[in-house]
Amino acid sequence: MLISEVRLHPIAVADAPLRSSYGRHAPYALRTIVELKTTDGITGISETYGGERPLAALEAVKDLVIGRSPWDLTGFWMKLGERGAREAAGKGDDRSQTYLVPGENPLDQHARTFAAIEVACLDIIGKAVGLPVCDLTGGRARPAPAFSAYLFYKHGGGGGMGGDARQDEYGECLDAPSMVRQCKQMIAKYGFEEIKLKGGVLDPDQEIDTIRRLRAEFGPKYPLRIDPNCAWSVETSLKVGESLVEELSGGGYLEDPTASLEGMGAVRRGLLSKGIETPLASNVATTCFEHLHPARNHDAVQVVLSDPHYWGGIRNQQHLSRFCEALGMGLSMHSNNHLGVSMMIMAHAAACCQHLSYACDTHYPWQTDQDEVVLGGRVPIVNGRVEIPDKPGLGVELDYDQLGRLAELYRKIPLRRRDDEAEMRQHVDPNWRRVLPRW
Numbered sequence: 001m002l003i004s005e006v007r008l009h010p011i012a013v014a015d016a017p018l019r020s021s022y023g024r025h026a027p028y029a030l031r032t033i034v035e036l037k038t039t040d041g042i043t044g045i046s047e048t049y050g051g052e053r054p055l056a057a058l059e060a061v062k063d064l065v066i067g068r069s070p071w072d073l074t075g076f077w078m079k080l081g082e083r084g085a086r087e088a089a090g091k092g093d094d095r096s097q098t099y100l101v102p103g104e105n106p107l108d109q110h111a112r113t114f115a116a117i118e119v120a121c122l123d124i125i126g127k128a129v130g131l132p133v134c135d136l137t138g139g140r141a142r143p144a145p146a147f148s149a150y151l152f153y154k155h156g157g158g159g160g161m162g163g164d165a166r167q168d169e170y171g172e173c174l175d176a177p178s179m180v181r182q183c184k185q186m187i188a189k190y191g192f193e194e195i196k197l198k199g200g201v202l203d204p205d206q207e208i209d210t211i212r213r214l215r216a217e218f219g220p221k222y223p224l225r226i227d228p229n230c231a232w233s234v235e236t237s238l239k240v241g242e243s244l245v246e247e248l249s250g251g252g253y254l255e256d257p258t259a260s261l262e263g264m265g266a267v268r269r270g271l272l273s274k275g276i277e278t279p280l281a282s283n284v285a286t287t288c289f290e291h292l293h294p295a296r297n298h299d300a301v302q303v304v305l306s307d308p309h310y311w312g313g314i315r316n317q318q319h320l321s322r323f324c325e326a327l328g329m330g331l332s333m334h335s336n337n338h339l340g341v342s343m344m345i346m347a348h349a350a351a352c353c354q355h356l357s358y359a360c361d362t363h364y365p366w367q368t369d370q371d372e373v374v375l376g377g378r379v380p381i382v383n384g385r386v387e388i389p390d391k392p393g394l395g396v397e398l399d400y401d402q403l404g405r406l407a408e409l410y411r412k413i414p415l416r417r418r419d420d421e422a423e424m425r426q427h428v429d430p431n432w433r434r435v436l437p438r439w
């Protein structure tokens with residue numbers, strides 16, 4: 001069985017005006033759906049970053065994919081690694097996400113591209129042998145991986161534009177009481193048992209207040225984490241860490257409070273000197289295996305936030321799990337806006353990691369039925385968990401009517417790259433720039 005065709009579907013998906021230190025989400029998020037056809041008539045699917053650059057990167061590897069066996073993943077990785085090294089030459093060495101949102105750093109393009117193809121190949125193999133993807137890669141550590149309630153400060157609006165606007169399910173949330181309301185709604189609907197707040201938006205004192213109110217409302221049974229995406233100085237990070245020592249204990253963490261491994265290391269030392277052991281988590285400063293050694297050396301990161309979409313796929317996620325276990329580091333999972341195919345990629349990846357210390361992030365509650373590409377509608381999240389279905393491959397198929405509609409939407413809108421700063425300037429403050437640290 002050989003891969004005979006690569007089909008790439010750039011799509012646009014309505015997205016609410018969520019805020020972070022990067023700025024504000026645009027009315028549409030961009031994704032790419034990948035289909036691989038085989039000589040045996042099997043189609044494998046996956047989902048990855050959207051817009052011009054990720055699409056061009058996938059277009060550029062078609063020659064390496066067509067004619068290859070879906071089992072030949074090591075050979076494909078080696079080929080892409082060679083190209084990646086050539087393409088990265090002269091582009092510096094900052095593979096962090098300090099200044100570039102996930103999906104945009106040219107230095108991890110080969111890992112992202114590989115992941116999109118690897119997952120579609122695993123879907124093919126699963127369908128060929130009649131096994132779910134997580135069972136192909138060694139079996140499950142857990143049958144139904146847990147995800148967390150991912151809370152965002154946001155402006156009013158549910159995404160989309162004009163006649164294509166979505167219902168604003170959660171309303172405007174720009175203070176602590178509205179965030180408690182958002183969390184209650186999300187937990188009532190999905191049953192999440194851990195809570196993550198995207199911070200770096202309001203003054204740190206207001207965000208401290210938000211976390212305290214969440215703790216007061218939900219109690220210590222719901223571990224809390226906050227992620228300001230490097231918006232704080234080392235000093236401010238220490239102040240927040242001290243203020244929230246109780247709230248972030250018992251299964252919580254402080255995520256990317258400040259930029260760089262050196263900065264994170266300084267926060268860690270400062271907290272430890274005050275007897276505070278709140279772990280620091282990162283998806284910004286640690287984005288690849290090469291970052292693990294310096295992260296450990298600086299004691300900068302105690303919880304690695306993986307993501308099969310840019311760490312190089314589901315098998316790399318398993319390798320990372322083993323690394324983190326051996327290095328005494330925790331492991332959790334990062335997310336970006338995504339649809340049901342990615343939901344299943346993340347669920348299979350989480351299911352087959354022996355070492356996974358926290359509920360994974362997911363943006364899934366921020367997308368709607370109207371934008372789902374999975375046949376039969378959205379992947380269910382029950383009691384905060386996604387059950388691996390008893391179906392071969394990823395366990396989901398594409399709804400081609402929906403795919404066509406979202407592809408048409410992509411063609412209609414001018415957006416080709418995520419630019420949260422531009423959205424801030426258009427809607428909030430014409431002079432807004434991302435400044436690090438802001439506080």
Ligand SMILES: [Mg+2]
Binds near residue numbers: 255283305
């Ligand atoms: Mg993060």
